[in-house]
Amino acid sequence: MTLSPTDNPSEIGVVAGDAAGTAGAAATGAGLEPDDTSRRAAAASRSRRAADGRRLRARRRKALDGVEDRAALSEADWRRPSVRWGMGSTHVLLLVVLVVAGLGPMILLAKFAVTPTQDILRTPMAVFPNGIAWENLDKAWNDVQISRYFLNTIWLALGSWVSQIVVATTGGYALSVLRPRYGKVVQALVLSTMFVPAVVLLVPLYLTILDPPLLGQSLINSFWAVWLPAGASAFNVLLVQRFFDSLPREVFEAARVDGAGPYRLFWSIVLPMSKPIIGVVSVFAVIAAWKDFLWPLLVLKDPAIQPLSVRLPSIEATTDLGVFLASLAISTIIPVALFLVFQRLFLQGAGLGGAVKG
Amino acid sequence: MTATTAPPPRSGAAHARTDRAEPAGRRRSPVTWVRGGGLSTLVFLLPLLLIFGLFSWFPIVRAVIMSFQETNLVSDPTFVGLDNFRQVLADPILWKAVKNTLYFAFLALLFGYPIPLVAAVLMREVRRAKGLYSALAYLPVVVPPVVALLLWKFFYNASPTGVFNTILGWVGLGPYPWLQDASWAMPSLVLAATWAGAGGTIIIYLAALTSVPPELYDAAEVDGAGLWRKIWHVTLPQLRGVLFITLILQVIGTAQVFLEPYLFTGGGPNNATVTVLLLIYRYAFQNSLGGDYGAATALSLMLAAFLAVFSLIYFRLTRSWSTS
Numbered sequence A: 001m002t003l004s005p006t007d008n009p010s011e012i013g014v015v016a017g018d019a020a021g022t023a024g025a026a027a028t029g030a031g032l033e034p035d036d037t038s039r040r041a042a043a044a045s046r047s048r049r050a051a052d053g054r055r056l057r058a059r060r061r062k063a064l065d066g067v068e069d070r071a072a073l074s075e076a077d078w079r080r081p082s083v084r085w086g087m088g089s090t091h092v093l094l095l096v097v098l099v100v101a102g103l104g105p106m107i108l109l110a111k112f113a114v115t116p117t118q119d120i121l122r123t124p125m126a127v128f129p130n131g132i133a134w135e136n137l138d139k140a141w142n143d144v145q146i147s148r149y150f151l152n153t154i155w156l157a158l159g160s161w162v163s164q165i166v167v168a169t170t171g172g173y174a175l176s177v178l179r180p181r182y183g184k185v186v187q188a189l190v191l192s193t194m195f196v197p198a199v200v201l202l203v204p205l206y207l208t209i210l211d212p213p214l215l216g217q218s219l220i221n222s223f224w225a226v227w228l229p230a231g232a233s234a235f236n237v238l239l240v241q242r243f244f245d246s247l248p249r250e251v252f253e254a255a256r257v258d259g260a261g262p263y264r265l266f267w268s269i270v271l272p273m274s275k276p277i278i279g280v281v282s283v284f285a286v287i288a289a290w291k292d293f294l295w296p297l298l299v300l301k302d303p304a305i306q307p308l309s310v311r312l313p314s315i316e317a318t319t320d321l322g323v324f325l326a327s328l329a330i331s332t333i334i335p336v337a338l339f340l341v342f343q344r345l346f347l348q349g350a351g352l353g354g355a356v357k358g
Numbered sequence B: 001m002t003a004t005t006a007p008p009p010r011s012g013a014a015h016a017r018t019d020r021a022e023p024a025g026r027r028r029s030p031v032t033w034v035r036g037g038g039l040s041t042l043v044f045l046l047p048l049l050l051i052f053g054l055f056s057w058f059p060i061v062r063a064v065i066m067s068f069q070e071t072n073l074v075s076d077p078t079f080v081g082l083d084n085f086r087q088v089l090a091d092p093i094l095w096k097a098v099k100n101t102l103y104f105a106f107l108a109l110l111f112g113y114p115i116p117l118v119a120a121v122l123m124r125e126v127r128r129a130k131g132l133y134s135a136l137a138y139l140p141v142v143v144p145p146v147v148a149l150l151l152w153k154f155f156y157n158a159s160p161t162g163v164f165n166t167i168l169g170w171v172g173l174g175p176y177p178w179l180q181d182a183s184w185a186m187p188s189l190v191l192a193a194t195w196a197g198a199g200g201t202i203i204i205y206l207a208a209l210t211s212v213p214p215e216l217y218d219a220a221e222v223d224g225a226g227l228w229r230k231i232w233h234v235t236l237p238q239l240r241g242v243l244f245i246t247l248i249l250q251v252i253g254t255a256q257v258f259l260e261p262y263l264f265t266g267g268g269p270n271n272a273t274v275t276v277l278l279l280i281y282r283y284a285f286q287n288s289l290g291g292d293y294g295a296a297t298a299l300s301l302m303l304a305a306f307l308a309v310f311s312l313i314y315f316r317l318t319r320s321w322s323t324s
Helices: A011-017 A021-028 A037-062 A075-079 A083-112 A117-122 A135-143 A145-176 A183-195 A197-211 A226-230 A236-245 A251-258 A262-273 A275-291 A294-299 A308-315 A321-340 A343-357 B014-025 B028-037 B038-066 B083-089 B092-112 B116-125 B130-142 B145-155 B163-170 B180-210 B213-221 B227-255 B259-264 B275-284 B293-319
Strands: none
Touching: A011 A197, A021 A135, A075 A083, A075 B116, A083 A321, A083 B130, A083 B145, A083 B180, A117 A251, A117 A321, A117 B038, A145 A183, A145 A226, A145 A236, A145 A262, A145 A275, A145 A308, A145 A321, A145 B038, A145 B130, A183 A236, A197 A226, A197 A294, A197 B038, A197 B145, A197 B275, A197 B293, A226 A275, A226 A294, A226 B038, A236 A275, A251 A262, A262 B014, A262 B092, A275 A308, A275 A321, A275 B028, A275 B145, A294 A308, A308 B145, A308 B213, A321 A343, A321 B130, A321 B145, A343 B014, A343 B130, B028 B038, B038 B293, B083 B293, B092 B116, B092 B180, B092 B227, B092 B275, B116 B130, B116 B227, B130 B180, B145 B180, B145 B259, B180 B259, B213 B227, B227 B293, B259 B275, B275 B293
16 A cells, blocks of 8 residues: 555654645745746756755655645646636635535534524524524533533543553553563454454443453443443554554663663653654544444443433433534534644544554 | 563664564573563553453454353353344344445445545645645534434424425425435435545545655656546556545445434334344344343344455455555
8 A cells, every 4th residue: 555654653743833834835846837848847857856855855744744745736737727717616616515514514503502492493594583592502501411411421531531542552562662472462462353343342342341250340330331441442552553663762772771661661751752643542532432322322321421422312302402402512512622723633643544444 | 671681782673573582592480571571561561451351352252152142131141053143134124224234335335435535636636725625524523423413313304494405495496305204214314424424534535645656747747648637547546555445444334334323213214224233233222022132243243244254355356456
C-alpha cells in the first residue's frame, strides 16, 4: 500500500503547527511559466528544481496533513479559464452540498431545540413563527434529567479513556521498548483480536461481565462493566506500539546508561515523547465512549447510571417533542465542541485509522 | 531490562535484538530473570494481559464453546453438539435477515462507496479553505450515532408536515412514507447510515491522495494527459490499495449493522429491516423465555466465519491488482 502516514507517526505533532504556511507556499509555487505548451515542460522542470528543497520539506510534513505541492490540476491548468471556472464552480457547489448535508441537520437540530412543540409539528421549516421556547432546554436539563445522564456519559468516557491509555501505553512500552522474548506471542494474540468481528464477543462478554472470573462479583450495573472492556482495543495498542517503535533508540540507551530503570524510562522519557499519539488515542477513546450504545444498554440496566446514548431512545416516546429535540441537541454539544477544538487531531486520526487498517 | 545481565550495552536499535537473545544460552533461574528486568517487563504487560485475557481472549474462546452448548443461567451448560446451528438455520426469520442484510450492504455500497471517492478527489483540488471542506465533511461522524439516528427518525416523519416531506413539498414531491413502508424503510436506513459514515471515508481517501507522488501528474502532463485522464490513469490507480481496503471494511461493517434498524424500525415493518445482528440480539436479549445464548453465539460465529472466508477470497482475488 502506498499510504505513508503510519511510517512515521512521530510527525503527527510536528505537522500540527505550520499547515497554513505550507498551503500558502504550495499555492505560490511552480513559477510563472506561460501557457505555451512547448515551453511548459521546460519551465516545469526549472520550477521543480527550484522547488526541490521546499518540496522535500513539504513531503516530510505532508503525510497526515492534506497539504502538498499539487494535485491532479497544475498551476498552468488553473490559469486556463475553462478549468478555473469549471473547477471553481464545482467547488462552490461541493461546498454548498457539504454545508447542507454536514451542517444543515445540526442547524435544524439547534433550531428545533428552542422551537415550541406545536410549531415543530405544524410548520417544521418555518423560522420561529410563534417565538422561541428556551424552556425546552431548561425542561430537558432538569425535568428529563439530562443533566444526570450527561454526567454519567462523562464518567463513562473518562473511565474508558483511562483504561485505554493505561493498557495501550504500558502494553505498547513493554512490547516495543522492553521486548520480552514472549513479546511476539503476546503481540500476535493482540493483533488476532482485530480479525474477530465485535459481534462474536457480544454474548460471551456479557456473560463474562455477569459472572467474571477472578473477581467473583457481577459487574452488571457498574461503570466497570464499560470501563474495563474498553481497554481491550488492539487498534490502540498497535497505534501506540508503532509510535514507540519510531522513537530513537539512542535516547533509551542514553537514559539506561545514566541509570534509568524501566519505570523511570517509561515515565520520564517515553511518555513525554508520546504526547501526539496519546492525543490521538485520547480523542478517539472519548468519542467512542460517547457514541457507544449497545454495550452500555446491555450492562447498565439501572436507568440512573445509564449514559445519554442509552437513555435518549427510551425517553423518546414519553417526552414532549420539543424537549426531546432539546435533549438531542445537548447530547451533541460535547462531541461537536471537542471536534471543533481538536479538529486537526481528529482528521489526522481518521486518516491514520484508514492507513493502519490498511 | 536484559541489558544489565548482558555484556555492556551496545548502542543502536539493531543491537536490541541480540541483547535480548543472549541470556537464552545461559541457565535461567527466577533470580536472574528478575534481575534481568523480566519482572518489571511483566508488570508493564500486566494491564494488557489482564484486560485482553478477561475481556477479549477468554470471551472469544468461550463463544466457540458456547455455540455447542445449551446455556441458560439457571442450570449448568450441557453440550448439545450442532443443535444450536441446526436450530438457527431452521429459523425462517434468519433467511429474511440474511436477505435484508445483503440488501442493506448492497444499498450502502451503491450510495456510500462512490460518493466519498468523488468528494475526496474534488476536495483534493481545493486550494482555499481546505480545512473547512474536511471539517464539514467530517462533522456528521462526530455526532453520536444514537442522536443522529433519532434526529433522522424525526426528519423521516411520514406526515405531510414531516421535515423531509416539507422540504420535498417545496418542489412538488411527496409526501413519502419513509420508514412506514416496507419497501421504503431499508433505503431510508441506508441514507441515514451513509450520511453518518461518508465523512470518515472521505478523510481516509484524502490522506491517501496526499501521498500520490506529484511527479506522476507532472509526467502525465508531459505526455499530454488532460484532467480526466490524469484522474483515470494516475489518481485512481494510486488509490486502488485504499479503495480495496475501504470496500472490504464497508462490507464487514454493514454485515454487522444493528443500530439503524434497532432504533428506526425495530426490525419492522413486517420484519422488512431485521438484520443478522438484530436477530442475534433478539435471540440473546429479547427472548421472553430467557436468553438463548447458544443460538446467538452459533449465529454470530457463522457470521464471523462467513466474513473471514469472504475477506480471504476477496484478498486472493484482488492481490494481483493491489499495490501492497
